[in-house]
Amino acid sequence: MNAGYILVGSTFKCKFPLTGDETLTSKNYPITVKITGADSSNDSVSLEQTLYIPVKGTGEKLSAKDIEITGISIPQQVMAGDEFTLAFDVANRGTSSLKDAKVTVEVPEGLANKTKNVFVITGLEAGKTQRCSLTLFSPKKTEKDEYQMLKITAEASSSSSSGENSGKTVTVSQYAGTMVKNLGGAEKTPQLMISNYSYGGSYVQAGDDFGLNLGLYNTSATQDLVNVKVTVTADDGTFIPVKSSNAFFVDKIEAKGSAAHSIVMNAKRDAEQKTYSLTVDMSYEDTAGNAFTSKDVISIPVMQETRLVVDDLVAPPELYTGMQSSLSVEFYNMGKTVLNNLRVNVEGDFDASQSNMYYVGNMETGKSDSYDFTFIPRQSGPMTGTVTFTYEDAAGNEQRYEKPFEVTIMEEVPWEDPGMMDPTETEKKIPWIPISIAGAAAVAVIGLIVWRKHRKKKREQEMEIDE
Secondary structure, three states: OOOOOOOOOOOOOOOOOOOOOOOOEEEEEEEEEEEEEEOOOOOEEEEEEEEEEEEEEEOOOOOOOOEEEEEEEOOOEEEOOOEEEEEEEEEEOOOOOEEEEEEEEEOOOOOEEOOOOEEEEOOEOOOOEEEEEEEEEOOOOOOOOEEEEEEEEEEEEEOOOOOOOOOOEEEEEEEEEEEEEOOOOOOOOOOEEEEEEEOOOOOEEOOOEEEEEEEEEEOOOOOOEEEEEEEEEOOOOOEEEOOOOOEEEEEEEOOOOEEEEEEEEEEOOOOOOEEEEEEEEEEEEEOOOOEEEEEEEEEEEEEOOOOEEEOOOEOOOOOEOOOOEEEEEEEEEOOOOOEEEEEEEEEEOEEOOOOOOEEEEEEOOOOEEEEEEEEEEOOOEEEEEEEEEEEEOOOOOEEEEEEEEEEEEEOOOOOOOHHHOOHHHHHHHOOHHHHHHHHHHHHHHHHHHHHHHHHHHHHHHHHHHHO
């Protein structure tokens, strides 16, 4: 037994119930008591003393048809008011079955039994065991911890109808104990807490309504809670209730019981994208009318909606079959969240001399950029295609935005061989003015392509430097 600290001048009493074996004869039997511990200097000390206990007995040996109490299971210590289980086995160690074995558990005054404490075991065969258990708890609080001892007694008789052992009664006892811990002798303050909560997903969209589901749990094992009022507040006003107040009532939550409630709230549209705190204040009473309060804090992440705006594509005034040309489009991040890993690509019924994929990277809110791509039309008439923007939002979900376009492709410019014509006729028939205009347009297109490629290369270099 652990006695803990024993102050100078103090006394510690301990009890060790003993049972004399029926085979004992009348005489004094020695019992050795040993005490070990540490003094104030933390040096080990020990004391040993032999005591003599007088016993009266006949020395008559019991029959082999006896029983044994074994496999005792009980917590080393329990909290006052909490339930615990005592379990043990009754074993037949004899050679014949036992009839109507009666097992009794004597419960001390400091404990209460929630189940039966008398077990009747009929026809326990030789070599077999029977498991017994009962549920106990300490119904009262004391000013100090108490060690509670329980006595287990089993009594049975042989099922044999003849012989010297017929009807022989065998009785054995065993003890089990546990330390009942008390918190200064005072009743525990009943605590109400938020056991779980949810808001419909992994985040809340700014500007949207959402249902806040709260689970309440009464931690007290003995006290019911009544007149429960719960108030939910956000100090910065990010969340406001919808069509109701920010408080609700629960009539009663039983001991170790739970309750659930939901309220509809709205996250303000211009809320910054981050995780916000909500304070949950709870006031309640026990059945005696004593008032208590408690507080919990929960957190809810708010996400802003992504908003990518793309202009219409800008094309040269004339596009010809087989002639390399380029198109350009401007795009803007007009939302309140960063577009992560933004990539742009184009597909359509045309050919490309090189990859048209453009990696923008992370595009901050309020920023703009442009996408240029080159192509070679395959045939005259309408040419269609789609510019695809792919990015990840703040929650890591991939988003796609597609911008379809259509342009008209003209036939190739007809060229005539001036050598096959009369010089005079050639000068008359060659359309110098349209050719000059077309040439100037071609030079402008080529210059535009070179300038855009130079700007794109410079932007990529700047991104590499930033990284």
